[in-house]
Amino acid sequence: MAVIRIEDFFYAYPPLLPEGQPIEVLHGVNLSVERGEFLAIMGPTGVGKTTLCLSMNGLVPQATGGVARGHVVVLGHDTRTTPVAELATRVGIVYQDPESQLFCPTVEEEVAFGPENLGLDPAEIAERVSWALQVVGMEAYRQRSPSHLSGGQKQRLAIAASLAMLPKVLILDEPTAGLDPVGQAEVFGVIERLCRERRMTIVMVSQDAERIARFADRLAIMWQGRIVRVDAPPRIFTDQAFLEEVGLAAPQVSELAVALNRRWGTGYRFTLLEEAEEALRRDLRGGQISS
Ligand SMILES: Nc1ncnc2c1ncn2[C@@H]1O[C@H](COP(=O)(O)OP(=O)(O)OP(=O)(O)O)[C@@H](O)[C@H]1O
Ligand SMILES: [Mg+2]
Incomplete structure (x- = not known):
């Protein structure tokens, strides 16, 4: 059974002015997250990643108002009707700005x-x-x-x-944005431990392609208020045409592979540094490419 099941979820924030139009943000999101899975979400700014996170702990729409249709079901509880305080014992959430959460x-x-x-x-x-x-x-x-x-x-x-x-699900909305490299490594270290040792179900929004390639089981791409693709990170990060379409950056080694392929006519598809190192060493030694 999926721990998180999102079906045709539509959401619009209330208008900013009384006579204004509702602000449509999510346009029919479908997503399913399995127990113990680490699912990453990426997408350009303003596509609704934070709004989607908030729909999983009930703040959207219970605290924000507006119009919601479809379903967000976490551990069998519809987040539109289950009280936020009750959901808080099942779904933990960590926001981008640590200051706003500590008091x-x-x-x-x-x-x-x-x-x-x-x-x-x-x-x-x-x-x-x-x-x-x-x-x-x-x-x-x-x-x-x-x-x-x-x-x-x-x-x-x-x-x-x-x-x-003791939540069963942890949602992290860009928890390393704004941290220095040491802070980023610390936070990812904790998340990795939670995944590998405790098999916690984790949903994380992040723009850190390198670490997503390394740690996430699946990657969901959000675009214009929808999840347009869910796949293994290496499959997404090596699909240059798709990345350009949705305006996302791949890990730097994946971009290096594209540049090398262009220059040498090779067919490299790396997402991890060690994959690049191994392939280049092998091919330099074998004479397929020359330095
Ligand atoms: N409380 C709100 N009331 C009205 N509109 C809002 C509210 N919060 C967010 N929005 C709008 O909803 C859209 C999606 O915002 P959201 O923060 O979910 O996107 P995001 O993908 O998380 O963006 P970012 O990458 O900048 O974090 C934006 O156009 C934003 O202006
Ligand atoms: Mg956001």
Whole structure:
């Protein structure tokens, strides 16, 4: 059974002015995510990626209003009718801007906040806090103020705060945008661990083609309010014509393959650095290409 099932989902934000038109954003989205899968979403700016994420935890349309048709069903719950607070125990969400998600004086209070709101007993809360901080490698920062953390640490804390609710599904909306390379690596390290060791179902919007090629099981491409293709990342990243059509950049090694093919008439299709290295070493040694 799919953990997330989105069927012909249409959504328009309410008009900005009383006499205005609704702002149509999602035009019939279909998507299915399996248990334990890491699905990445890419697409140009403004296509509705964030809106789609918010439809999975119910904020769209429950908090935003507007018009919705079709279905977004997460773990059997229709997110249009299941209360947002109830969905929050099943679906964790991490936003792009870590500042907007952190508001407690200390790291441990931040992580305890959600479980406390569930009215759990203190021993259970303490256990969840320790576990979540350990998963993201932040135990040493328990007493710190979140405002004194680096960008990468803030996002790891936001992930821990979500994990403390023991969600079955974690949604991340460009969690590494705006982070420095160290922060990006830290956050992807945590996400990779959640996928590989815990088989958590993860949906992540990201523009980091290199890391999506490396970690994601499938990649969904959003274009003009629809998911226009879902495929294994290497298949998408080596389809030059499709990438140009939807205005997406492939990993740099995939672009290198295209340039080499043009120059040498080869048929390279790399998405990972080590694939490029291996193929070029082999072909240089074998004399198929010359340096
Ligand atoms: N609360 C809102 N009210 C009205 N329109 C909105 C609202 N939020 C977003 N939109 C509009 O919906 C469209 C899709 O926005 P959304 O943020 O979902 O796109 P996105 O793909 O996440 O973009 P980005 O790559 O910039 O993050 C945009 O045209 C945006 O202006
Ligand atoms: Mg967005």
